[in-house]
Amino acid sequence: MSTASPLDEQQIRDRLAEIGAQIAADYAEEPPILVGVLKGAVMVMADLARSIDLKVEMDWMAVSSYGSGTKSSGVVRILKDLSGDITGRNVLIVEDIIDSGLTLKWSLANLRSRGPKSVEIATSLRKPEAARVEIDVKYVGFDIPNEFVIGYGLDHAENYRNLPYVGVLARSVYED
Numbered sequence: 001m002s003t004a005s006p007l008d009e010q011q012i013r014d015r016l017a018e019i020g021a022q023i024a025a026d027y028a029e030e031p032p033i034l035v036g037v038l039k040g041a042v043m044v045m046a047d048l049a050r051s052i053d054l055k056v057e058m059d060w061m062a063v064s065s066y067g068s069g070t071k072s073s074g075v076v077r078i079l080k081d082l083s084g085d086i087t088g089r090n091v092l093i094v095e096d097i098i099d100s101g102l103t104l105k106w107s108l109a110n111l112r113s114r115g116p117k118s119v120e121i122a123t124s125l126r127k128p129e130a131a132r133v134e135i136d137v138k139y140v141g142f143d144i145p146n147e148f149v150i151g152y153g154l155d156h157a158e159n160y161r162n163l164p165y166v167g168v169l170a171r172s173v174y175e176d
């Protein structure tokens, strides 16, 4: 696993190719349903799915921290649910970033309550210093420092998601 920030397109592509090959090997017997968590996971879902040489299915969920604007409260509501049934299936959650881990903890419990065969996690980025809960993450692209990162699906006020690389947002953009 690499530790780097920011990350250029080549670094991301190379690492996702490695993870995709690992996923293809791990799930050769029974391919997973990839569950992308909107909106941030769109980019990693598209690239990771194409690097897995298996017949994977793709589905999507959108979740949001409940109530106030404070993210990562751990109280989550479903904005868009899966379109398919995951009972008895291998599920691989695809995330762009694990920050506190609270959103994912909730999503994991929610999906596990639906009777899947297995639920694992793949994320392009993780911030170990920001973790507030222990989560077992099977596939991690990059562990990064606890900085405000944007691009490759990650936003600031809904902007920058379409950058093909991961950058650190200048403090002047979000501090007065």
Ligand code: PRP
Binding pocket: 037, 038, 039, 040, 041, 063, 064, 065, 071, 072, 095, 096, 097, 098, 099, 100, 101, 102, 103, 104, 154, 155
């Ligand atoms: C981001 C990200 C994760 C979550 C991580 O989503 O995609 O789902 O936050 O935070 P946590 O580990 O502290 O819970 P966000 O709520 O910003 O929605 P978005 O994907 O639509 O940008």
